[in-house]
Amino acid sequence: MTCHHDLIVIGAGPGGYELAAAVAACGLDVAIVERDAPGGTCLNRGCIPTKCLCAAADAALSATNPAPGVFARDMFMDFGAVRAHMQQTVDSLRDDIATALKSCTYYHAQASLTADGAVQLSSGQLLTATHVVIATGSTPAILPIDGADLAIDSDRALALDAVPASMAVIGGGVIGLEMASAFSALGCKVTVVEFLPEILPGFDADIARRLRSMLSRRGIKIITSAAATAIAPAGDASGAYTLCYTAKGKPQTLTADKILMAVGRRPVLPEGVESCGIAVDNRGFITVDELMRTSRPGVYAIGDVADRGPMLAHVASAQARLVAAQICSHSLQGIASDSASIPDIDFGTIPSVVFTNPGAYATGLTQAAAESAGYKVTVRKTPVISNGYARATAHTDGLVKVITDADSGRVLGIHYVGPQAPALVAQAQLIVSHRLTAAALSRTIFPHPTLTELLAL
Numbered sequence: 001m002t003c004h005h006d007l008i009v010i011g012a013g014p015g016g017y018e019l020a021a022a023v024a025a026c027g028l029d030v031a032i033v034e035r036d037a038p039g040g041t042c043l044n045r046g047c048i049p050t051k052c053l054c055a056a057a058d059a060a061l062s063a064t065n066p067a068p069g070v071f072a073r074d075m076f077m078d079f080g081a082v083r084a085h086m087q088q089t090v091d092s093l094r095d096d097i098a099t100a101l102k103s104c105t106y107y108h109a110q111a112s113l114t115a116d117g118a119v120q121l122s123s124g125q126l127l128t129a130t131h132v133v134i135a136t137g138s139t140p141a142i143l144p145i146d147g148a149d150l151a152i153d154s155d156r157a158l159a160l161d162a163v164p165a166s167m168a169v170i171g172g173g174v175i176g177l178e179m180a181s182a183f184s185a186l187g188c189k190v191t192v193v194e195f196l197p198e199i200l201p202g203f204d205a206d207i208a209r210r211l212r213s214m215l216s217r218r219g220i221k222i223i224t225s226a227a228a229t230a231i232a233p234a235g236d237a238s239g240a241y242t243l244c245y246t247a248k249g250k251p252q253t254l255t256a257d258k259i260l261m262a263v264g265r266r267p268v269l270p271e272g273v274e275s276c277g278i279a280v281d282n283r284g285f286i287t288v289d290e291l292m293r294t295s296r297p298g299v300y301a302i303g304d305v306a307d308r309g310p311m312l313a314h315v316a317s318a319q320a321r322l323v324a325a326q327i328c329s330h331s332l333q334g335i336a337s338d339s340a341s342i343p344d345i346d347f348g349t350i351p352s353v354v355f356t357n358p359g360a361y362a363t364g365l366t367q368a369a370a371e372s373a374g375y376k377v378t379v380r381k382t383p384v385i386s387n388g389y390a391r392a393t394a395h396t397d398g399l400v401k402v403i404t405d406a407d408s409g410r411v412l413g414i415h416y417v418g419p420q421a422p423a424l425v426a427q428a429q430l431i432v433s434h435r436l437t438a439a440a441l442s443r444t445i446f447p448h449p450t451l452t453e454l455l456a457l
């Protein structure tokens with residue numbers, strides 16, 4: 001029997017479940033289909049479990065070096081308890097999602113699309129809807145090299161039940177570096193192998209360079225301009241692996257207990273997408289317009305699977321709110337939504353945070369992007385050591401970089417590496433997204449002594 005809903009959402013990650021809950025709150029009949037556990041990558045294999053690991057890593061680092069004049073006698077880490085905390089955190093947040101979705105019909109099944117746009121469930125049911133939203137997310141990408149199947153991906157790294165003695169991380173992007181930073185702090189000998197000349201592609205060059213040197217000083221070996229070419233068992237009784245790579249044109253090898261491949265993510269499409277007339281780009285992402293509409297009327301795509309915006313949970317959630325506003329206004333007023341009344345997403349100021357120790361953040365244009373966009377830029381770099389709170393707490397390494405349009409005075413971008421990056425990013429993002437000028441910043445009274453004063457002009 002075919003069941004009809006106002007909206008069917010495929011995928012219960014941060015894009016899908018936020019959208020389903022928001023539209024159900026408008027009184028519409030919403031179904032959500034999830035083949036795995038609710039919460040998606042973010043809750044089950046991404047943002048939340050990695051931050052449990054990063055929090056354990058931060059605690060381990062501060063336990064071994066608490067503060068000038070304070071010495072820890074014994075530091076003991078029970079990785080089983082770290083994993084248990086991770087699981088409890090995930091479970092409790094899953095309960096919150098179940099509560100948020102209580103007004104929706106929840107199908108635990110795999111969904112595919114039929115040629116006429118209906119949603120076929122693996123359980124056999126056929127669903128139809130006025131609106132369909134594809135929020136099926138992404139999965140780790142795999143480098144096509146010999147022995148790739150011997151590597152673990154971020155999903156498996158988060159499921160390890162012990163900290164390996166050594167790990168090679170292929171990829172110096174955000175996920176690879178967060179894993180490298182956390183496992184290193186927990187006692188693992190980590191080497192990062194990055195293909196590009198610098199880590200953190202897309203970040204401001206000064207911030208990436210400084211973070212690389214700070215992580216190197218923590219004992220993480222970072223090899224840049226190096227291409228992984230093959231993975232093979234080391235051939236001894238240890239069960240370790242050999243990673244072959246070329247650096248500066250020369251073949252090299254290194255041996256590690258685990259090889260983590262963190263080379264980006266690829267979209268996950270429900271079966272039948274293309275045959276029901278939904279356009280997909282040449283990298284496999286669903287093509288959407290500025291309102292997240294696909295090429296098939298009534299079908300939207302949001303989050304990692306869509307070809308708009310960085311692959312981040314808060315981007316998926318913002319896109320969910322954008323689509324929810326359209327569906328609610330369309331259905332409640334019985335008119336086609338007026339795109340002018342729907343708030344746009346400012347992709348240019350979406351914040352990115354790197355939860356390494358120390359961490360980093362970025363919002364707005366990098367210096368290179370501002371210059372290539374034709375701005376005459378003023379660049380102010382302030383070392384963290386200039387700040388009183390940083391000196392008082394003895395966390396003085398780092399840098400904040402403020403990029404300003406010299407003509408209008410508008411702050412175009414703020415980039416940071418140093419202590420408390422995740423807590424500081426929202427301040428920077430508000431400045432950039434609300435188009436504040438350097439003059440407005442200089443009128444702002446920042447509380448003393450805090451790291452927020454690093455932005456005082």
Ligand SMILES: Cc1cc2nc3c(=O)[nH]c(=O)nc-3n(C[C@H](O)[C@H](O)[C@H](O)COP(=O)(O)OP(=O)(O)OC[C@H]3O[C@@H](n4cnc5c(N)ncnc54)[C@H](O)[C@@H]3O)c2cc1C
Pocket residue numbers: 010011012013014015016033034035036037038039040041042043045046047048050109110111112135136137138154175268269270271302303304305311312313314315316
């Ligand atoms: C290790 C790691 C750390 C991360 N850390 C951060 C971070 O700190 N901050 C941040 O903003 N982002 C982070 N991310 C990225 C973030 O997790 C994703 O951007 C976010 O989860 C995307 O949300 P989504 O709703 O688009 O998709 P997902 O969260 O991937 O959810 C998609 C859901 O769809 C389901 N699904 C797929 N196909 C079907 C089908 N055919 N039928 C039914 N269900 C289906 C999947 O099972 C999944 O549950 C991290 C990612 C990783 C891997």
